[in-house]
Amino acid sequence: MAKRIHEIRDPIHNFIRLDSGEREVLDSRPFQRLRYIHQLALTYLVYPGATHRRFEHSLGVMELAGRVYDIVTEPDNTHESIRTIVPLHDSYDHQYWRRVLRMAALCHDVGHLPFSHAAEKDLLPEGWDHERLTIESIQSREMESIWKDLKIQPDDVAKLAVGPKKYKDATFSDWETILSEIIIGDAFGVDRMDYLLRDSHHAGVAYGKFDYYRLIDTIRILPSEYEDSTEPALGIEEGGLHSAESMLLARYFMYMQLYFHHVRRIYDIHLKDFLKKWLSNGYLPVTLDEHLKLTDNEVTAELQKAARDENHPGHDPARRIINREHFRLLYHRNPDDFHKNPNAAKAIYDAACNKFGAENVRHDPYEQKKSVLDFPILDNDGRIVSSQAKSVTLKNVPIVAVDHVFISPKYRKDAKDWLEQNREIIITRKEVEES
Numbered sequence: 001m002a003k004r005i006h007e008i009r010d011p012i013h014n015f016i017r018l019d020s021g022e023r024e025v026l027d028s029r030p031f032q033r034l035r036y037i038h039q040l041a042l043t044y045l046v047y048p049g050a051t052h053r054r055f056e057h058s059l060g061v062m063e064l065a066g067r068v069y070d071i072v073t074e075p076d077n078t079h080e081s082i083r084t085i086v087p088l089h090d091s092y093d094h095q096y097w098r099r100v101l102r103m104a105a106l107c108h109d110v111g112h113l114p115f116s117h118a119a120e121k122d123l124l125p126e127g128w129d130h131e132r133l134t135i136e137s138i139q140s141r142e143m144e145s146i147w148k149d150l151k152i153q154p155d156d157v158a159k160l161a162v163g164p165k166k167y168k169d170a171t172f173s174d175w176e177t178i179l180s181e182i183i184i185g186d187a188f189g190v191d192r193m194d195y196l197l198r199d200s201h202h203a204g205v206a207y208g209k210f211d212y213y214r215l216i217d218t219i220r221i222l223p224s225e226y227e228d229s230t231e232p233a234l235g236i237e238e239g240g241l242h243s244a245e246s247m248l249l250a251r252y253f254m255y256m257q258l259y260f261h262h263v264r265r266i267y268d269i270h271l272k273d274f275l276k277k278w279l280s281n282g283y284l285p286v287t288l289d290e291h292l293k294l295t296d297n298e299v300t301a302e303l304q305k306a307a308r309d310e311n312h313p314g315h316d317p318a319r320r321i322i323n324r325e326h327f328r329l330l331y332h333r334n335p336d337d338f339h340k341n342p343n344a345a346k347a348i349y350d351a352a353c354n355k356f357g358a359e360n361v362r363h364d365p366y367e368q369k370k371s372v373l374d375f376p377i378l379d380n381d382g383r384i385v386s387s388q389a390k391s392v393t394l395k396n397v398p399i400v401a402v403d404h405v406f407i408s409p410k411y412r413k414d415a416k417d418w419l420e421q422n423r424e425i426i427i428t429r430k431e432v433e434e435s
Contacts, residue, residue, distance in 0.1 A: 008059060012197050016063045024146045025103055026059075029292055030110040030137040034058060036295035040199060040259075041115040042267040042321065047203040047258070054109045054116065057198055061183065064190035064216070065105035068182050069098050072221050072234075079378070081223045082232045085175045097179060100152050104160035105183050108191060110137040111291075113284055114299045115271060123275055123284045131166035134158070136288055174232055178221055181234050187244070187375045188219055188234045196250050199258065207253035215243035222376040222384055235376035235384070245393045248373065255400045262329045262404050265364050269406070270326060271299075274317040278302060327362055327406035330415050337427050344427040345403035348419065351426045352405060356415060360408035368400040 006023050008016045018026060025031060034054040043050040071077060075089050087093035111133030113120055120130055137143070138158040147154045155170065163180040164172045172180070184191050193212050200208025218240025224233045236244055258264070276282055285291055306318035320326045330352065337344040349363040373394065375387045388395050407415040419426075 010056065010060060010063070011201060012060055012194065013063050016059045018062075021150045022099075022102065022106070024149065025106055025143075028143060028146060030140070030143065031055075031058070031107065033292055033295060034109060034112070036297050037109075037112050038115055038296050039195070040203075040264075041117065042271060043203070043258070043261075043264050045267055045321075045324070046261055046263045047205075050199070050203045052198060052202045054112055057194055058106055058109050060194035060198060061108060061191050062102050062106040064193055064212075065182055066098065066102050067216055068188075068190060068219055069101050069179075071216060071219055072182075073098075077220055079220060079222055082221050085173075085178075085232060086221065087175075096152065097175070099150065100156045101160055101179050101182060103150070103152065104157045104180075105190065107138055107157060108134065108161040108183055110134050114294055114296050122272060123279070123282070125283050125286060128286050129166070131162040133286065133288075133291055134161055135167060137291075140288055142288075178232055178234065185234055187373055188215070188236070192251065193247065196247065196254055200250075200254065203258055205254075205258060207257050208250045210246035210250045211243045212247070215240050215247060218243070220378055222378055224376055224384075233376055235378065235387075237378045238380050238390075241377060241387075241391060244375075244387070245391060248394060248397055252397055252400060256402075260366065260400070260402045262332065262364075262402075262406075263326065265402075265404060266326050266329075266362065266406050267321060269362050269364060270317040270320045274303060274306065274314040274321070275299070277314040277317070278306065278312075325409060327360075328409050328412045329404060330361075330407040330412075330419060331405040333401065333403035337423070341427045341429065345405055347426050347429065348423070349405045351422070352407065352415060352419075355418060356407065356411045360411055362406040364402070364404040364406065366400070366402050373397075 004020055006018050006020070008018070010016050032055075037054040038044070038050075039052050039054055039057050040047075040050045073086055073089060073094060078086050087097060109130075111130040113123070113130060113133075117130075135158045138161060139154045143154065147157065156176075159167055159170050159172060159176055160180045160183060163184050164170070164177060181189065183189055186192075193215075196208035196210070197212065200206065215236070218237040220235055220237055221232050222235040224231055275284070285294060302314075303318045303322055306312035306314045307322035309315060312318065331345060331348050333345060341347060345365060346363065349361060352361045372388060376384045377387050377390050379385050379390075
């Protein structure tokens, strides 16, 4: 007798379960492609264990989305002010939206490009991003019959998968906005929960771990009354505050220690340089069939070929990746320098370009948007308060900010000596002495 429920072993969540209908989505070409897209691009060149793929991450997001849905729709956990938007427990609507949410979570990354985020910003035509490719994939003819068999609308799946900020042509109800927040929300999105836990596990670092069991058990849909608004939002009961603090601190540490590791970042830069030179028009394909054909495997094969062929247009960046001849760190953000000149790294980059040639220098700035994360908390006395008012920790989570300047290894020693002699002059915007 054929199994109706299928179990998949997972190092983070132990078992992930799907029914036979949901497995049809898992077996589809857009989702199976994710087996060949690394979750963390070329990070495995720095952290050898970080070879995991978008495939298993997406399974984990689906599993957590289902758990959160079951918690927040439980009648005993439903705040009286939002009961009108939550489907009645065990009703058709309740079961329908649970399945849509799980499938949206499963498919939320099907639009990712080779090596995930590393190449997205500058290598897609104007108006395109991986979210738009996700919508195209979900609504494709290839998936149409699967959604029909599951008795769900593909547009509902697409809306929850990318959210209102990325699907601007769609109209979202309060309920649909909440469900998309379960997947991609800044505070309690299960996408973030899974990637922190999974990336930490595979990279072999402890920074991304937090008590997600306790956190999920305390997530609630609450009115944002502290903002003079009755629009619902994901929040937590007071008992989950320390778990929420732990997750947001984990995010900060993972960004600083793993995602923005300087060697990992320069590999992203070399990869982008290679793709710009290799791709015929400088852009990755956006037609669905061509998108589905292109994975990390094809790019890696071309990298190997280019590294051996001096006449290949992408030879130099390919060689740097394959032979580990990447640019070396010349300068990184320093608080003393930043105090003297907030644009110190840019000044050093410009001066280094003048001294050693722009082709031998790279600049990698990033600063998190200075928006304070705020969400409602259901206090023990029944009142709803702001997380920023309740938690000193959340109010003081540092902003992720890095600023790297890299130099070709050919000039590394000379550049280090030059910078040591001229740093103060450069960052105080005086004329650089010839050395």
